[in-house]
Amino acid sequence: MTIQSNIDKLITVFGGSGFVGRHLVRALAKRHYRIRVAVRRPDLAGHLQPLGRVGQIHAVQANVRYPRSVEAAARDADVVVNLTGILFERGRQRFDTVQGFGAEQVALAAAAHGARMIHVSAIGANENSASSYARSKAMGEQAVLAAMPTATVFRPSIVFGPEDDFFNRFAAMARFLPALPLIGGGATRFQPVFVGDVAEAIARAVDGNAKAGATYELGGPEVRTFKQLMEYVLAVTERKRLLMPLPFPLAKLQATFLQFLPKPPLTPDQVELLKSDNVVSDAATREGLTLKGLGIDATGMETVVPTYLWRFRRAGQFKVRGA
Secondary structure, eight states: OOOOOOTTTTEETTTTTTTHHHHHHHHHHHTTTOOOOEESOGGGGGGGGGSSSHHHHHEOOOTTSSSSHEEEEETTSSSEOOOOOOOSSSOOOOHHIIIIHHHHHHHHHHHHHEEEEEEEEEEEEOOOOOHHHHHHHHHHHHHHHHOOOOOOEEEEEEESSOOOOHHHOEEEEEEEEHHHETTTSSSSSEEEEEHHHHHHHHHHHHHHOOOOOOEEEEEEEEOEHHHHHHHHHHHHHHHOOOEEEHHHHHHHHHHHTTTTTTSSOOOOHHHTTTTSSSOOOOOHHHHOOOOGGGOOOOOOOHTTTHHHHHGGGGTTTTTOOOO
């Protein structure tokens, strides 16, 4: 059986040096695509080079706030993937600018060069949301589909993996805090999805195995409440901490001050996000617009999370033996 080579196909990945990006670049490199990684700081993307063969992965400078740099990065590409996004606002990095205007510029550049477009958004994207993050994600989706009606959109739930910003954050907090906050009582539901599965889904779309113009919702095999996720973090890290319910108004008040930290653990906008469940919709499941619909068996948290949260245990990877 002859395996078709992809070496003549160029894939431009905007935001490819981030958490999801590095896993996607690895998946694409294994498929022998040529990969152009478009990032604001190419000098900080050196960690991507070992993921492929010599010359297979090339980082270029691009900023989605500047259309000319986006157009240049998309030139000659067969497929353009947009992963750019931010979790909190700083300086000129605003939700509407990066996740709205920026997404539109990537789609316009892809359309101008005749490339296929894949856009990564998030479950919870909603133009009527009280959260600026969710509104800007919805704005980005609308702009992308207006410029490229055949674009494929992916909406993942919270993404977990070795470099994630969820489990690592709360495991780190449990090392020095006597209690972990249950924002809004901890009843919000999530469907954590493994970063490797998200990368594989996008890579299959690059291969041409996803529906054009469709919006896929990506979630893992289990739905857990925020409280259950905190209990899981404590169980894996073998720590005993109080789980303290924190009403939304009080959480928002605390977040008002925490948002000014260099890397804030919580912002008022994130409190708004936590008021809504973050799970795959029944409609997406019925229509097969999920991981299963792409032929991917979702990876459970228990398979992956303990392999990187062990470092937050008191004895690390070693078991503490009783006398």
